[in-house]
Amino acid sequence: MPRTTHSKTQHPKVGTSEQIGSTTLFCGSAGDFYERWEAPTVIHVDGPYGVSGFPGDPHTADGLAKWYAPHAAAWASAATPETTLWFWGTEIGWALVHPVLDQAGWEYEGLQVWDKGIAHVAGNVNSRTIRGFPVVTEVCARYSRRATFESEDGALLSMKEWLRSEWLRSGLPLYKTNEACGVKNAATRKYFTQDHLWYFPPPEMMAKLAAYAKTNGRLTKRPYFSLDGATPLTAERWAHMRTKWNHEHGVTNVWAMPAIRGAERIKHNGKIVHTNQKPLALIERLINATSDEGDVVWDPFAGLATTGVAANRLGRRCYTAEITPTVATAAAERLRSELAVPTDLSELA
Template identity: 50%
Template sequence: MSALTDTLFTMLTDVNNAHIFTGDALDGYAEFPTPNCIVSDGAYGVGGFPGDPRTPEALGEWYEPHIAEWSKRSTLATTLWFWNTEVGWANVHPVLVKHGWKHEFTGIWNKGIGHIAGNVNGKTIRRMPVVTEVCAFYTREPRLPLTPGGDDIVHMKEWLLKEWKRTGMPARLANAACGVKDAATRKYFDQGWLWYYPPVEVMEKLVAYANEHGDPAGRPYYSLDGKAPLTADEWRSLRSVWNHEHGVTNVWDRPALRSKERYKGSMVRSAPRTHTPSATSASHLNQKPLDLMRRIIKASTSEGDVVWEPFGGLATASVAARELGRLPYAAESNPHFAELAADRLAEAVSEPLFA
């Protein structure tokens, strides 16, 4: 029996402590909790499913409503992994930057020569065979209002310096506050590319010194709500998670799925490029390996974090998140794929998420 019922349209279903919204993600985001991480594996601009643009040039327009919602519903600590082709990503990147996402690096999935073996005619092909996909990693641009709750949003480096100036103290006293010779002003008050994000222990010292020695009339300094100085936990919550794994680079050598992990079902083709899975063929055109999804989710989230998968397909990111003790929320507009995804999630982990 399927993990979902037949009433599948525009509903959020709980499956084994994972959640699937069957319908357009744009209608489902309001039902999802704030994301710690978003894993996007949607349109590639190849006409791969109904609604996917036929060419990558239209991908920026296709993704923009989603990106706007991601930005609106994220925090400064939310991260994004964006899967696509090289040229597809290139067309979407400017839209991501426009909405406040900061590119950190791009992962390259190298599927290897086996991906094209026997499928390329060397006499007619006029390019090097493509065996890669990209997965670009983004964080939120660190921006805060100069006035708590106000619309005067500036980069965090400008906020740090202006708040200190508001105390009436010279900038050099920030070094005394941190117990360093010149590192505080040189790193944390720099307004150019040499700016450093202050670690929690440094920010605690700056906040304490500013509020103890600054002009009493302007207190509190470095406040998010205008009522109290920010705490260590508040400052920590503004920065995204990164769990570094030694020996792992941005090039991921991993064959495309051909093993038992490749999800199969019979396939009914009701129209060109329109697939309704049924029993022997691969159910999804571009299923991602679970180990790669585990890698990126583990790198950028903590246990209990909320992971969004706006274009679920077979919900591979959600399965990986479920296995890692995260809270997945996926959306899938095709009811049949939503059922297959629910079946996978139902089998992913049977124990309760938390003891």
């Protein structure tokens, strides 16, 4: 990848933006721009850790939950059932923010551990003073937007509860769901069970259930399994009711990948520009796993726009914001360099 070069320039003003490739970079606080961004399929969050890692990062993780609360609510408000949220942090930082994410409507799906390897601390550990094992990891939690459904009487239900209530509304016995789906017992055992073995019904099965209930169930003005209470359900609409997942065999939730060094590390006058720059390959993995070409990716805390670079490479559209003008300038230069676009050293338009 071409190296980013720096020169004397007037840094972008807060509130300005520029589209570079398929990435739109904003200068300022992301909270001021969310309403201008298209609904996201992926939200990639690599913000404050509470370790004094960069200007504005708190000294401890104590205040992270309060700091993230308005962002978590805004992300949930903009999200769809297809949206995946990836949240980076230290173990304690993520643990403290998790209740805020949960309260905002985000459903925890799993935790990934980035193992940077022993080289990350090699030569930097004083065995006489250290009082614990050297830390070579960060965590990245995956969340989905918690889906809620309104029943005929106006009650808000989870997807599992709603599926069962809609079938019972038809007046048909539960065992008939198997006949509707053309299976022996999988429908009652997976799609309509009340225990932890519940399984998201495939789109083709949902279409069959809706059609069967309409034909054989009680007459009703409200279509069975309608997502809006008025429009009949289709397989296509149901397919968009959960997050995307493009599986890659052999990849687990432990990511062994060295911290970046060499040409990928952005420097100015021999000094790194941002201490929390992530490996591009790592961010590409997240985006590839939970989105498709043409989808929208949000990165509220751009840093050096690694997410934007990944989005440009992978054919996604990215909206990202960086609050520090000097870092926003470096991010814009990096995006331009990646695309081999002549760098405009004036303000972002």
